Amino acid sequence: MNSHPSKQTAARFIDVQNVEQSFKTAKGVFLALQNVNLSIAQGEFVSLIGHSGCGKSTLLNLIAGLTTPTQGVLLCANKEIKGPGPERAVVFQNHSLLPWLTCYGNVYLAVERVFGKSENKAQLAERTAAALALVGLSHAAQKRPGEISGGMKQRVGIARALSMEPQVLLMDEPFGALDALTRAKLQDELLEIVARTHSTVVMVTHDVDEAVLLSDKIVMLTNGPAATIGEVLQVALPRPRSRVELAEDANYQLYRKAVIDFLYTRQGHVEKAA
């Protein structure tokens, strides 16, 4: 057993303990998640995967502190998550940029909110430029969201999240709305960025290949209602990872098959009434 406190904190950096989430609806109480237990180590890349409506976003929102659980507790670095915080930045699928601000302005706003009290304008500008450079968007800094592609908007969203120097990056299907080629490019960029920043990442995805390519750990949720974690798969593929080389890799295929088997054999897709 490891009794070193800092190592314990690092291993259970995010700790989800016996979490239940129910919602009050017009038809009564709906139990979305129950008995969810999960620990995420510092620097780990974790994907949440499961059929539509099983509760992936609900779990991500709980970690983000956007909602509070009806039972159980969530911890980040040993502190209870009681609301959103700059140490946990969220990237949504629909990039949620302010349309009247430039790419630079959108990132600067986040930088100012987090560092505005402690740093001067030149330092804030430097942080903003560095975040845009990290996602390869320095050239588009003065463009507005309406003037750039979906993939570029998503990169601004990632730059904005990273610019806050969060300890945890929470991503809800960040590439879901993109075409396959742009998606692949952004996945590769994310791999490089995370390798550089050592961020802890929790990402919701529907995409088995995306989950295997990016993750250290794939958390598979059972179908709802009352969804829970069905299985956790450790992905021990060495890094840096190359999608081209992995396509031929026998272990990659085994991981892929394990997730597909869980999703389509053991959790055969049941469409629920809305």
Ligand SMILES: Nc1ncnc2c1ncn2[C@@H]1O[C@H](COP(=O)(O)OP(=O)(O)OP(=O)(O)O)[C@@H](O)[C@H]1O
């Ligand atoms: N605020 C809410 N009020 C009532 N029900 C909710 C609420 N939020 C989520 N739900 C229900 O909880 C379940 C889980 O929803 P959630 O959005 O977490 O699923 P998901 O796995 O992220 O789905 P998808 O992959 O389709 O985005 C669904 O049945 C959804 O209808």
